[in-house]
Amino acid sequence: MRILVSNDDGYFAPGITLLAEALRQLGDVTVVAPERDRSGASNSLTLDRPLTVRRAPNGYFSVNGTPTDCVHIAVTGLLDFTPDLIVSGVNLGANMGDDTIYSGTVAAAAEGYLLGIPSVALSLTSKAGEHFETAIGVALEIVGRLGRAPFGEPVLLNVNIPDVEAARVRGFEVTRLGKRHKAEPVVKLQTPRGETAFWIGPAGGAQDAGPGTDFHAVEAHRVSVTPLRMDLTHQNQLASAREWLQR
Numbered sequence: 001m002r003i004l005v006s007n008d009d010g011y012f013a014p015g016i017t018l019l020a021e022a023l024r025q026l027g028d029v030t031v032v033a034p035e036r037d038r039s040g041a042s043n044s045l046t047l048d049r050p051l052t053v054r055r056a057p058n059g060y061f062s063v064n065g066t067p068t069d070c071v072h073i074a075v076t077g078l079l080d081f082t083p084d085l086i087v088s089g090v091n092l093g094a095n096m097g098d099d100t101i102y103s104g105t106v107a108a109a110a111e112g113y114l115l116g117i118p119s120v121a122l123s124l125t126s127k128a129g130e131h132f133e134t135a136i137g138v139a140l141e142i143v144g145r146l147g148r149a150p151f152g153e154p155v156l157l158n159v160n161i162p163d164v165e166a167a168r169v170r171g172f173e174v175t176r177l178g179k180r181h182k183a184e185p186v187v188k189l190q191t192p193r194g195e196t197a198f199w200i201g202p203a204g205g206a207q208d209a210g211p212g213t214d215f216h217a218v219e220a221h222r223v224s225v226t227p228l229r230m231d232l233t234h235q236n237q238l239a240s241a242r243e244w245l246q247r
């Protein structure tokens with residue numbers, strides 16, 4: 001199995017190094033990741049300048065672009081093979097509910113999915129990042145399963161792992177995305193040159209976090225697995241939109 005590994009925290013992040021080295025047990029691993037932290041980059045492509053690829057001493061490719069750029073150029077020209085699987089992460093911090101809209105971790109996997117490759121996004125759900133080994137165990141289990149039991153249809157899995165010791169994890173749960181409260185207010189700062197600057201505040205807390213959601217599963221120390229799709233069509237509103245256009 002040929003596995004492409006990317007992330008949004010940067011090619012030097014502990015989460016990607018641990019992931020890539022562990023996945024070598026299961027296949028040939030190639031790392032193509034951003035040269036710096038691009039968390040929150042979402043599905044952006046860099047179109048206003050060419051991208052440069054560098055090779056780190058450990059063999060990892062770093063790109064001066066977004067997570068989406070990394071997977072896009074890896075699959076469409078940098079590599080001389082098409083990966084069988086794309087794994088993004090392990091992100092430092094949760095990507096649950098609305099986070100998935102902004103996440104570069106999810107975006108890297110989504111780009112693989114859009115290019116027709118089974119893809120998995122992995123996130124450790126606390127900024128403390130105390131139990132990456134738990135996330136790595138989950139990664140091996142999920143990637144191993146995909147290797148011996150292919151999903152059978154195009155798949156984009158968003159996986160969130162509770163930041164607890166592996167022995168305290170209470171299994172896997174297939175979930176839907178929950179929803180957060182609206183984001184915290186922006187933080188206003190004075191620059192050294194007397195201008196007012198605005199720093200985007202943190203995401204809101206969980207609002208829709210009931211049974212069946214990713215938030216609920218992680219709170220109960222279960223690994224949350226949400227199958228995602230990229231078609232934003234609101235199927236249930238097609239009829240109302242048609243009716244509204246007749247008014």
Ligand code: MN
Nearest residue numbers: 008009039091
């Ligand atoms: Mn990140």
